Amino acid sequence: MNATDMAVISVKNLSKRYGRIIAASDVTFDIPKGSIFGLLGTNGAGKTTTFKCMLGLARADSGMVLLGGAPLRPKTFEELSYVPETSALYDWMTGRDHLEFTRRAFRRYAAGRARELLELFGLDPMRKAGKLSKGQQSALALTMAFSIRPRMLVLDEPSSGLDPLHQRHVLDLMIDAAAGGATVLFSSHQIGQVERAADHVAILHQGKIVVQGEVDQLKASEKIVEATFDPHVPALDGLDADPNVRRVMRNGRMIRAFVRGNADEVARRINVASPTSIRVLDQNLEDIFVAAVGAQASSAAGREV
Ligand code: ATP
Secondary structure (H helix, E strand, C coil): CCHHHHEEEEEEEEEEEECCEEEEEEEEEEEECCCEEEEEECCCCCHHHHHHHHCCCCCCCEEEEEECCECCCHHHHHCEEEECCCCCCCCCCEHHHHHHHHHHHCCCCCHHHHHHHHHHCCCCCCCEHHHCCHHHHHHHHHHHHHHCCCCEEEEECCCCCCCHHHHHHHHHHHHHHHHCCCEEEEECCEHHHHHHHCCEEEEEECCEEEEEEEHHHHHHHEEEEEEECCCCCCCCCCCCCCCCEEEEEEECCEEEEEEECCCHHHHHHHHCCCCCEEEEEECCHHHHHHHHHCHHHHHHHCCEC
């Protein structure tokens, strides 16, 4: 049995252009049952496009998507919750109306669960959606999404606009859903959240997946060799071309080489040039992101990407 056979969500070679813009290019990933898969990427990287193509809301130019082991069909939506990036609520309807709508549309709707979620997010079900704050609208959309006890969840920046407490609730809901066997795909600009909740991650850049894998394995296999020199970093010929070196950043007297796999050989090469200090560090997800998409994105936005 290969990874695709076991995958509940499987995306193969998905590509989509908007005119001259390549929004998704050969995007391929599999998500096993009960996994939480985090999709990271800079603005415009293609995350929303990937979700829309997966769910038939945009037409892919090529590629294949299997949800619950089958191509998208009306039945898929009985057990799948999608929360889009922008609000899909009706301004004139109350929270209670939206939940009634959800009850009628989904056989798996659980009224008790919906009540718990309203309470968790501190939502007044009698208020019209148009009168809710952006964060409260997100919370209502999430209440609807989780109230149907979905087997698959596709969440496009689910905690955008939520306060830190409610963001934590969303992570807990995803973790709880996955522990109960649901398969979760979500995008986020908050690397810390992805690191906390996701067991698998992919980083999209300009429509292409540049890194993907199990979070723990990626972190264990990616290292940084950091060295300082006096008075300045020497040329270190050939270091940038080393196939195991993803990126080299030089900043005054310091050099940081982002290395895939065994970092000892890279450390040895740098050591030959007699640095004043040298150390090998494990990478966290933010380092992996920076190495994959460039320093520009991270310095512009801190821990948010
Ligand atoms: P963000 O993090 O900013 O939400 P994203 O990773 O979700 O970004 P997408 O919304 O998928 O990115 O956009 C990918 C690219 O496709 C961008 O360059 C965007 O401008 C373009 N794009 C998306 N939708 C359309 C559309 N309907 N028509 C034309 N171009 C589009």
